[in-house]
Amino acid sequence: DGGITQSPKYLFRKEGQNVTLSCEQNLNHDAMYWYRQDPGQGLRLIYYSQIVNDFQKGDIAEGYSVSREKKESFPLTVTSAQKNPTAFYLCASTQLGEGQGFNQPQHFGDGTRLSIL
Amino acid sequence: AQKITQTQPGMFVQEKEAVTLDCTYDTSDQSYGLFWYKQPSSGEMIFLIYQGSYDEQNATEGRYSLNFQKARKSANLVISASQLGDSAMYFCAMTAPYNFNKFYFGSGTKLNVKP
Numbered sequence: 001d002g003g004i005t006q007s008p009k010y011l012f013r014k015e016g017q018n019v020t021l022s023c024e025q026n027l028n029h030d031a032m033y034w035y036r037q038d039p040g041q042g043l044r045l046i047y048y049s050q051i052v053n054d055f056q057k058g059d060i061a062e063g064y065s066v067s068r069e070k071k072e073s074f075p076l077t078v079t080s081a082q083k084n085p086t087a088f089y090l091c092a093s094t095q096l097g098e099g100q101g102f103n104q105p106q107h108f109g110d111g112t113r114l115s116i117l
Numbered sequence: 118a119q120k121i122t123q124t125q126p127g128m129f130v131q132e133k134e135a136v137t138l139d140c141t142y143d144t145s146d147q148s149y150g151l152f153w154y155k156q157p158s159s160g161e162m163i164f165l166i167y168q169g170s171y172d173e174q175n176a177t178e179g180r181y182s183l184n185f186q187k188a189r190k191s192a193n194l195v196i197s198a199s200q201l202g203d204s205a206m207y208f209c210a211m212t213a214p215y216n217f218n219k220f221y222f223g224s225g226t227k228l229n230v231k232p
Contacts, residue, residue: 042222088160103150103169106220108162
């Protein structure tokens with residue numbers, strides 16, 4: 001079955017440590033996204049990428065980094081510079097293409113819950 | 118910049134009744150897409166329904182329908198015959214056209230269905 005796989009489901013970070021959240025999709029989608037969700041809140045965009053080796057900052061990119069070396073993979077690193085990393089992180093993907101610019105839903109993974117030790 | 122507003126933080130509905138979740142949006146673009154997602158307590162985001170800005174008919178998907186009023190910039194979700202499994206957070210979202218399909222999400226509405 002096609003879909004998006006996020007791992008791990010739960011992650012704990014120590015002070016001063018970088019951690020990496022995995023996101024893999026087998027939907028052959030062009031674009032991938034990372035969102036942060038705080039309790040009782042909506043989704044805020046961290047980074048997004050529409051092609052391999054290219055990505056753009058979202059609204060809250062500080063303290064985070066990404067890479068897009070393969071079409072199917074878009075890992076997110078939460079660096080020690082992110083002082084309040086405790087949140088629920090969601091990865092999404094969607095298909096881009098001519099004539100499909102704004103009618104394609106984003107497909108989401110099941111999320112990773114990150115906490116501070 | 119696009120903006121989505123959901124003014125109902127929480128709502129209750131009796132099982133088998135219909136409920137309307139409000140969503141208003143702000144954009145200067147003529148072409149855009151509006152989406153509704155359901156997020157159960159487990160956290161996954163489930164796509165429910167889509168409405169394009171040029172669609173003349175209101176979108177429907179099973180028990181979900183979208184009450185689209187373009188002049189008022191509103192895109193309310195109507196759930197008919199509520200079920201206990203409909204209890205969840207509901208998010209309205211909008212795409213940013215010609216901008217890599219960036220989505221803007223509202224703050225969500227927590228729906229509780231009472232037996």
